[in-house]
Amino acid sequence: MATMVRQYLMSALGSLRYEPTTKMVTVCSADQVIARTDNAVLVWEPQRIVPSYAVPVVDLQVKIEEARPFALEETPAGMLDPGKSFAEHTCAGRTAVVSGAAGPGEVFLPDDLDGYAVLGFFSFDWFEEDERIFGHPRDPFSRIDIRHSARVVHVVSGGDILAESGHPLMLFETHLPPRFYLSPGDVLADLVRSDTSTTCAYKGEATHWSAPRLGGAGIDIAWSYENPPPEMHQITGRVCFYQEKVDFVIDGVRGDRPVTPWSP
Template identity: 45%
Template sequence: MSTRMRDAMGQHFKELRHEPTEKRVRATLGGQTIVDTTSPVLVWEPRRIVPTYAVPAADLRASLVSAGAVEAGGPGFLHPGIPFSTHSTAGEAFDVSAGGQTREKAAFRPTDADLRDHVVLDFDAMDQWFEEDEEIHAHPRDPYHRVDARASSRHVRIEDGGRLLAETTRPVLVFETNLPVRFYLPREDVVAELTASDQVSYCPYKGQASYWSTGDRANVVWSYLDPLPDAAGIGGLVAFYDDLFDVTVDGKLRDRPGGAVVRSLREEFGVS
């Protein structure tokens, strides 16, 4: 019987996973470059969705002070909102100091033979990260995560309680690993009044998103005005948070994603 690729990859979700890369990776803290290595390793702790970098201890130029032993714990599903200091594998935590700055429990050494010469660093605790000469944000890119933006002629209609918000036959559909398809529309095909917001967010694969509100719904429309190369096809287009709106595609009303993303991942990987 054939195995679905998603199932094959999910079989090890509850295990400590790693993947070496040949990228040159640098990190700064307190105005100092504390990591400059061409031997980094992407690490996923058990049940964590996104990776972070482990670097050879020999390439770390910062002071490490033990913050104590760590036992495996944490909730069943470690999404990006779960802090780095929550570990799902045993090891030792460290405070990291450089340039007059100290980040508590910002380093971790798992009790694992394959990673014994490496230190895992809290991405958010560092001032900056670079892959080669490009600054990266939010978290390292997962080499097994894809973003495919495809121009389409599907008829997409977005409504809010029967009120038309947007309608187009020239959307760009974004297919992103483990996420529901999103529909990006030309601004000219939006009939709803949009009010600019100060909110921004950052996706490691698509770039920085700007937000708009419509009616009494705040920050439910977004756009990547200057997207990263992987998402160049959606530059300047707008997407509606279709968890809250009715989206009809070629005459068929789609189910709202709701909490389906997290829920489906939990079911798929057998975590609560």
């Protein structure tokens, strides 16, 4: 019997999953250390597609307060992307807070992960060894490959050609559609910077771009990374259009728009 690895991994999405890490993890609130441990685990609640960190309760340097049972009345439909609130839990446990120098932070104690506290990522500052991390902890089972390509790419919306390129930089990321990062000179549409800014744990802070001539359909149709981490330097300043929002014609073949958390 043959098993596709992706299907095997996806079959566990309904379970509470965890994976130990050998990294030293430090959690801070302003300049106060909340926890420092080399026994942290990565935790995916059911239906969560990115992990959080859980630390042993014994390694917390502050007291857990206001612990109360969390009643799972109904499991939310669909996958929970990083934009979903930490307070939206999908398994039984207790909710609580810990108070740090920068204020209170959310905590979740899953019933099936005894002795561990999952800390809300955005309530604290996080470090792996001596490097700060952002967005969310990286998934050890996810990777990114960047490759130069000779595919001929046309980005279109209605009758408008927004960009065309014969030398895209392709980014392959686990469980996501391939992305085409184009040189600014390959972009034909007049794009304006929008107020939208997002964070990727792997690529950093993303600037978003809109095409005013497309009206509402042109809002936030592309993004770029102006200052990505060193390992992602190849995509610096390149423009990537959402395949979910515009049409891509690759080597003369129009592709289907993928369905992802970023679909309209």
